[in-house]
Amino acid sequence: MAETVFAPWDDPNETPLITFQNVTKRFGDFVAIDDLTLDIFEREFFALLGPSGCGKTTMMRMLAGFENPTEGAISLAGKDIAGVPPNKRAVNMMFQSYALFPHLTVWDNIAFGLKRDNLSKDAVATRVEEMLKLTRLQKFARRKPHQISGGQRQRVALARSLAKAPKLLLLDEPLGALDKKLRQDTQFELMDIQEKTGTTFVIVTHDQEEAMTVASRVAVMDEGRIIQVATPERIYEGPNSVYVADFIGDVNILSGTAKPFGREMYQVDWGGGTLATAASAKPFSDGQSCHLAIRPEKISITADRPEADNAVQGKVLDIAYLGNLSTYYVELPTGQTIKAQTANTRRISRRTFTWEDPVWVSWTATAGVLLDS
Amino acid sequence: MNRLSPFNVVSLTLGFAFLYLPMLILVIYSFNKSKLVTVWAGFSTKWYGELLQNEAFLDAAWVTLKVAVVSSTFATILGTMAAYTLVRGGRFFGRTLFSGMIYAPLVMPEVITGLSLLLLFIGIGMDRGVVTIVLAHTTFSMCFVSVVVSSRLMSFDRSLEEAALDLGATPFTAFRLITLPIIAPAVVAGWLLAFTLSLDDLVIAQFVSGPAATTLPMKIWSSVRLGVSPEINALSSILIALVSIGVITASLASKRHSLRIKREELAAARTT
Numbered sequence: 311m312a313e314t315v316f317a318p319w320d321d322p323n324e325t326p327l328i329t330f331q332n333v334t335k336r337f338g339d340f341v342a343i344d345d346l347t348l349d350i351f352e353r354e355f356f357a358l359l360g361p362s363g364c365g366k367t368t369m370m371r372m373l374a375g376f377e378n379p380t381e382g383a384i385s386l387a388g389k390d391i392a393g394v395p396p397n398k399r400a401v402n403m404m405f406q407s408y409a410l411f412p413h414l415t416v417w418d419n420i421a422f423g424l425k426r427d428n429l430s431k432d433a434v435a436t437r438v439e440e441m442l443k444l445t446r447l448q449k450f451a452r453r454k455p456h457q458i459s460g461g462q463r464q465r466v467a468l469a470r471s472l473a474k475a476p477k478l479l480l481l482d483e484p485l486g487a488l489d490k491k492l493r494q495d496t497q498f499e500l501m502d503i504q505e506k507t508g509t510t511f512v513i514v515t516h517d518q519e520e521a522m523t524v525a526s527r528v529a530v531m532d533e534g535r536i537i538q539v540a541t542p543e544r545i546y547e548g549p550n551s552v553y554v555a556d557f558i559g560d561v562n563i564l565s566g567t568a569k570p571f572g573r574e575m576y577q578v579d580w581g582g583g584t585l586a587t588a589a590s591a592k593p594f595s596d597g598q599s600c601h602l603a604i605r606p607e608k609i610s611i612t613a614d615r616p617e618a619d620n621a622v623q624g625k626v627l628d629i630a631y632l633g634n635l636s637t638y639y640v641e642l643p644t645g646q647t648i649k650a651q652t653a654n655t656r657r658i659s660r661r662t663f664t665w666e667d668p669v670w671v672s673w674t675a676t677a678g679v680l681l682d683s
Numbered sequence: 684m685n686r687l688s689p690f691n692v693v694s695l696t697l698g699f700a701f702l703y704l705p706m707l708i709l710v711i712y713s714f715n716k717s718k719l720v721t722v723w724a725g726f727s728t729k730w731y732g733e734l735l736q737n738e739a740f741l742d743a744a745w746v747t748l749k750v751a752v753v754s755s756t757f758a759t760i761l762g763t764m765a766a767y768t769l770v771r772g773g774r775f776f777g778r779t780l781f782s783g784m785i786y787a788p789l790v791m792p793e794v795i796t797g798l799s800l801l802l803l804f805i806g807i808g809m810d811r812g813v814v815t816i817v818l819a820h821t822t823f824s825m826c827f828v829s830v831v832v833s834s835r836l837m838s839f840d841r842s843l844e845e846a847a848l849d850l851g852a853t854p855f856t857a858f859r860l861i862t863l864p865i866i867a868p869a870v871v872a873g874w875l876l877a878f879t880l881s882l883d884d885l886v887i888a889q890f891v892s893g894p895a896a897t898t899l900p901m902k903i904w905s906s907v908r909l910g911v912s913p914e915i916n917a918l919s920s921i922l923i924a925l926v927s928i929g930v931i932t933a934s935l936a937s938k939r940h941s942l943r944i945k946r947e948e949l950a951a952a953r954t955t
Contacts, residue, residue, distance in 0.1 A: 374845075374849055375848075375849075376845060376848075395848070396845070396848040396849050397848045397849070397850075397851045397852055397853055398851075401849075402849055402850065403845075403846070403849045405842045405845070405846055406842075407840060407842055409840065409842040409843050409845065409846035411843060411846075411847075411861055411865075412843075412865065413864045413865060422847070422850050422852075422860075423850030423851050426850060426851035426852050426856070427851060453951075454947075456944055456947060456948050456951070457947045457948070457950070457951050458951050459951050459952055460952075462951075470846075470850070471849075471850075474850065474851065
């Protein structure tokens with residue numbers, strides 16, 4: 311039996327857990343969220359990604375109940391939650407600074423939310439032990455927040471926000487304070503916990519790698535609007551705009567005008583000497599301005615002219631050696647620069663190209679995405 | 684250790700002499716055998732003994748203590764509430780006016796505060812005594828509490844309160860279980876400040892007290908007008924000793940606490 315892919319957003323019969331309907335939020339004259347509509351489904355790990363000031367934190371704070379929308383409606387499990395105070399919502403939040411209560415032990419921090427529900431002492435204790443086990447913190451139950459390390463504090467914050475088994479867990483830059491190595495381990499731990507508990511997670515982050523790693527779907531935001539919502543793969547391979555293509559990963563943007571050239575094929579006059587051939591399902595009219603976005607790893611670099619849909623000659627301007635990868639910056643006679651990336655699959659090999667070498671860069675017609683804005 | 688330059692030695696000596704010489708002289712003369720304050724006639728502790736026999740002084744001390752405890756407690760409650768509202772209340776109508784007005788008594792001459800309170804108490808026909816002193820002291824020391832507490836609240840991480848709300852606490856529970864314990868040192872400091880202000884207030888008490896209530900500063904002041912007695916020196920020495928013990932204990936305790944926190948943080952970072 312084939313495993314069914316988790317994609318409730320493609321199923322018209324699924325009802326979303328959270329809906330934003332034409333939500334606008336203003337702070338005085340400043341528009342933080344601009345007429346935004348969005349569905350988030352149960353068990354999703356949803357990432358809000360964008361530069362600082364794009365409104366992602368405001369969206370999260372509206373879900374938590376710390377802010378209310380100026381216009382529009384937000385509903386959780388079919389109920390409008392406007393005006394419901396944060397302490398009456400089945401939503402918990404993990405704060406960026408963790409916001410652990412410094413005067414309480416790890417145990418009491420985790421128990422804080424449970425005690426507010428007037429549970430019996432035993433029920434509280436059982437649940438706290440369960441959370442300590444889930445986050446591997448049993449040894450630290452009696453310590454105070456300042457007596458544990460940054461990674462442990464992060465896990466306490468997670469345990470505390472999960473203790474009440476919320477319908478929705480909000481994570482505000484949850485890994486921002488951790489160093490890179492710990493962050494990667496923690497990302498997998500988060501995904502694991504999300505799967506185990508079956509809770510819907512909404513994560514806010516400005517780190518695109520983090521969003522791509524953990525999320526089932528990513529929403530790229532800018533200036534209070536959602537530019538694109540899709541799976542990490544679709545966001546990366548099929549961005550809907552230059553903004554998204556540029557924000558996620560590295561990209562070459564060749565701007566020019568389109569000219570239809572056969573079925574779903576176009577030629578782009580980008581001032582690079584030759585016309586670039588590109589496939590696009592999206593129609594372009596003759597002479598329409600367009601942008602061809604190509605990821606550097608989809609561009610080959612060779613000494614001789616290759617057999618390819620697109621090939622241009624240039625010389626190596628710069629080489630960035632990243633260990634696993636090398637990025638070549640190739641300058642074309644027209645002055646434009648194209649980035650080409652190759653994987654360093656062999657340990658000891660003479661570098662094929664060096665500075666000032668004449669090279670050919672090439673790519674196929676389907677390597678890039680043709681965008682109108 | 685750095686060696687001090689001659690200039691530093693001189694300025695340090697002068698500074699400390701300026702601050703502590705008067706107190707030192709007072710303490711030395713409290714052990715004077717002679718009844719004449721300015722003539723040294725040998726060491727004796729008899730004035731301390733006589734002080735304990737002096738009912739008038741003991742009564743005044745008792746009144747002062749009662750007034751100080753009650754007024755500083757009220758001032759702490761009111762001052763903390765005011766600070767919380769001004770820092771956390773967001774922008775409400777008249778906020779700037781209120782926050783300016785709460786600090787006004789800090790710079791108001793005590794004579795004016797005393798006089799206006801006296802006029803108020805006469806106006807509403809209130810008998811002057813311990814109660815009016817308590818009210819007056821609460822009034823003028825409350826703003827000091829509010830200054831101390833609001834400066835702590837401003838540096839308080841608001842997300843702690845939000846986390847408490849998020850976990851299901853009502854705003855009042857969040858304040859009681861999270862905010863208050865964390866700002867407690869500032870509240871205690873505010874209380875101590877109000878307590879000392881009340882202990883050594885003379886001017887305002889002079890205005891609002893009645894014949895039945897005499898505080899220690901008033902008693903000292905009125906006895907000194909008849910001539911400084913060695914008994915007063917003894918009394919003042921006791922006050923100095925009490926205050927010194929309090930200050931030294933408090934600073935040692937807070938230093939040890941912060942050292943312990945630092946050590947534990949280091950230990951936690953190392954075990955990662």
